[in-house]
Amino acid sequence: MPAEHGPGHELEQWEAQAMEAVAMEAEAAGQWLRAAAAYGRAAACSGDDYQLLANAANAYWLADRPHQALEPYRQAVQLAPHDPVVYRGLGNVYTDLQKFEAAERCYRISLQLADEAATAWNLSQLLIGLERYALGYGLAERRWQLEGADPYLDPAEAWRGEVEGDRDPLLVWSEQGYGDIFQHLRWVGSLIQRRGPTAPPLVLDVEPPLVGLLQEGLAHLRPAPLVRGKQAAAPPAEQWRGRHVSLLSLPALLAAHPSPPGACRLASDQWPALRSPGPSPRRVGLVWAAGRKLENPFTAREYWRRSLDDAALGALIAGLAELGAECVLLQFGEDSHRADPWIHRTAASLPEGADFGSTARVVAGLDLVISVDTAMAHLVGAMGRPGWVLLPFSAAPRWLRQRQDTPWYPTLRLFRQSCAGEWGEVISSVLEAFAGLMHDYGP
CATH class of the missing domain: 3.40.50 (Rossmann fold)
Structure with a gap:
């Protein structure tokens, strides 16, 4: 009787196992592109192992390469149409590609296959991005079922709106x-x-x-x-x-809408009033890095894709200085030292140990804050002060799509990457807009 598999098949199986081991080693080191390539090679050798394809896609996604993650996830779905996790992963990729409708279909199929809290949470944030606020915020209450949820007080005994x-x-x-x-x-x-x-x-x-x-x-x-x-x-x-x-x-x-009845913002009589446009130098606050949370792959991914690289940071500071801005550095944490090479082109920095209260008083004395997607952007918006927010290509759904404004904060303007990881075009757009602002202010 002839053998079911010949030597070539055994060699492919050995190579698949070797490549999977390489991929797992790369994952442990956070080398996501290397892991994706190794998983892809292992999948090619194994023929029909959808899990290897899904692993390759997830590694591309963690490397902030959603375009490269799309095809292996599609192949994995074709091979395993009953796996809810694969559909959720495909939904995550479509979300990052700003294809919200396709993402919603994937999440809903995943929920039909298995009613998991992680999928429900992802869908809730997507629905907010689709401006279906009541559905989104209702579904967001499933977050208490997420693994690792540790509420301050028991949500089962919470106030119900009476x-x-x-x-x-x-x-x-x-x-x-x-x-x-x-x-x-x-x-x-x-x-x-x-x-x-x-x-x-x-x-x-x-x-x-x-x-x-x-x-x-x-x-x-x-x-x-x-x-x-x-x-x-x-x-x-x-x-x-x-x-x-x-x-x-x-x-x-209450009212699931960005402008609910009685909506308030942060305000204080002790904060300086917003200056009227005039010929004096424009004082501009800068924040260039998101929260440095590198303890797990997802939060590390958020940090790297939202933060400016050194070249973009230098171009922003130098360009604003040449246009007459007085740059005030508002960055918290160890990333604040990344601006040291250009410190001679800046006017001031937050003092050591500044808290949010003292930071808000500094912000209130500025003409504009330019920030990546981090807490500072939300603080500026909550204060009703002018801010420009630099968004990655895969911006969070709450910033909606293809818009320069946001219903959350009327005083913010959004600048978006047109390609994942590329900040050069964004910085050029910011400098062009600031040049126009200075021209409007006069000499």
Whole structure:
């Protein structure tokens, strides 16, 4: 009887195993392009192993190469049409390619195959990007089922939106990143309006670095919320049962829209008023790096794709200086030192140890802030100050698509990459726009 497989097949199987080992080694080192190439070679040798194709696609995605991730994910879906994880991965790629409708179809197929919280969360953010806010924010409540979710207080015992006869204190607590907190503060004003002027003040528990800023920036609300810093241990559950709610759950309970009734922004009489256009030098704040969170592949990916490289940073600082701007460096953390080669072309930097409160006062004295997609962009928008946001090609869905404006922050202007990883064209557009701004201001 002839053998089922000849020596050639055995050689291909050996090569597939060797390439898979190379890919896993590259993954462990965070070398995603090398891993993608090795997984692709292993898949070619194995013939019909859809998991190897999916691994190659995911590695391309983690390397911020969505165009290269698309075809292996498509092939994997054809080979395994009943695998929900592959459909979710394909949906992620379509989201990064700004093909939101195709992404929605993939996520919904994935949910039909397996009702998983990770897929529901991805779809919720996509629906917000499609401006279907009520559906998106409703589905976002599935985030409590995500692996590793660690809510401050039990969401099952949260406030459900009742306001009639509400005379009890209500605790609103923050979650996720600073940018999400700034984006969702507008619903604090909406909630206060809905509860009425005679209701007890809200208690707002936030990360300690935000306390001073929010105490000052929300003091204009009536009644003003009591802002406190979160402690290592949450307050007793019995004390707040049925009378606490996450800040990010407010849109689902109130008005799921970027401009809800009673929406508020950060404001203070102690902050300088916005200067009128004039011939004096324009003071421009700069932020060039997102949060440096390199502990896992996804957050590392977000850091690298949102942050300017050194060439783009240098071109931005030099170009603004040549156009007459006084550049004020607003970057937090170790990335602040990346501007050192151009420090002689800047006017000022944030002082060491600056918190969000002191940063807001600096921002209030500027004519413009230019920032990548990080908490600073949201802070500037929440303050109602002029800002230009530099977005990667695969911008988060909340920034919508192909728009220079955003319904979240009327004072922000968006500048988008036309190709993943390429900041040169973005910096050229920013400098051209700033030159026009200076021309409008006069000599």
